[in-house]
Amino acid sequence: MAIKRLEISRRRVRQNLIGWCFILPSLLAFTLFMFLPILLGFWYSLTDYTGLSKDYGFIGLANYARMFQDRYFKVSIKNNCIYAIWYSVLTMLVSLFLASLLNRLSRCRKFFRIAFFMPYISSMVSVAIIWKMIFNPQGGPLNTVLAQLGADSLPQWLASTTWALYAVIIVSVWKNAGYYMMIFLAGLQNVPGSLYEAAALDGAGGWQKYFRITLPLISPTIFLNMILVTISSFQVFDLISVMTDGGPGMSTNVLAFRIYQEGFRQMHMGYASSIAYFLFAVILVITLIQFAVQKYWVNYD
């Protein structure tokens, strides 16, 4: 009996040892590049660290107080919210629309998939450079087409403080819609065809079927995409860095860009860290709200 117990406990020690051996590499990586930065970043946000000298002090919540006095920061929040709302709503609508169409078509699927996925697979930098030229107000293809369609006052796009942000939104939707479309498509293909037949027997029309059967049944997919889209809408950076550099003026300056500018251009790493933590809080709160509200509309059976 005692020997058996000893055997079991030796086995358990061995299991523990092996288990920890397997996670050791990841634990090192996570400690050094995740856990430590998360703590260190929060500590920086409470200091006047510049990133240059090791000589810095604790200043409490002063950085957080400063954010709400900072005109640039406030503008970047406003821009980011406008971006997030337009980008999220448009991306969801466009991708759901495309997926619903694609789901009904049986031919040329491969071609459609390639066409809609190509922007997503391409790097943000190259895509931003191409669109920068398409948006060229003098003779760029977009305004050429608009002029041919008979528009009299053509937008100045990236040269205009009112239009630049919307230009960024257009490119983001164009680039990412294909990805969410494919996720929607996977959801749509799981809707059993028998339900539609039953509904047709009951005399339901096409729209009725779509709103009464399809949408409720894919509500978990809608929810998933909503979470992914809103989170990503607060992390937009590459596109803005390449296409507008935050301008003209402050018109396309968003939170992630502000963190970069304060941290790596102005060398206010302490202050930039507080904005970084604010960004984290925003994403966390929005995600939590979405999870809290989901039980009222997401259908899991």
Next chain:
Amino acid sequence: MNKKISTVLFYALMFFMSLLMIFPFLWMLSTSLKYDSQVFTVPIEWIPDPVNWSNYVKVWTEEPFLIFYKNTAFVAVCATAGQVFISALAAYAFAKIKFAGRNFIFGLYIATMMVPWHTIMIPQYQIISSLKLTDTHLSLILGQLASAFGIFLLRQFFMTVPDDLVEAARIDGAGEFRTFGKIMLPQAKPALATLVIFTFIQVWNDYMAPLIYLNSRHKYTIQLGLKFFQSEHTMQYTVIMAGTVCALIPILIVFLIFEKQITDGMVHSGLKG
């Protein structure tokens, strides 16, 4: 009859939307083969006449694109291999070995998925720089090693492999590493392929980490090289477009060959993540 008409309309609509999606790429290609005077013509001249190949010559002679490719390939291959290997080890332990602290550590890893990279990039930069690794490719590789997403994805898959299979190998006297290498990894090929594709494309297209870490031009990755190439040739649209074609071509070729696997892989990982 009605149904036929609506199907035709749907196809027409879909083709129109696809055209909108591809249009910027076509414009890029066409512009890269033009002379400056042909760029902004009304109506748009899709097939340039005459065709001008010299933009590509200019790109390759003025810009070390070959070095950019090499740098990017090196970083992407190492980062992907490192991340997938480390994630697979951890995922195996989380899925098939019972050890003290398992759930706690797994929970900690998963919690990091909530933290956006922008929140930790400054302290991460400081850690890398105190290791004296800024302006090295190693900094870019190290930054990719900790991936909660990768561990989660592989763990999900490993859990579907029956315990009996693993137990049988253990009873046959295979060590845990052998069981992992000989039984688990071959079983998990689809999941591993998904993670490889996902990580590789993400690292290949990454812009912000190279922007922060790299200073010397000969160490640039393709995205960073392209960005600076663009800002140095502001008004030379045709040359910039030729450069962009060069930067895009490798990933587009890979995409066209492995279209099915890539799309499925990326969608699959979105569903799991």
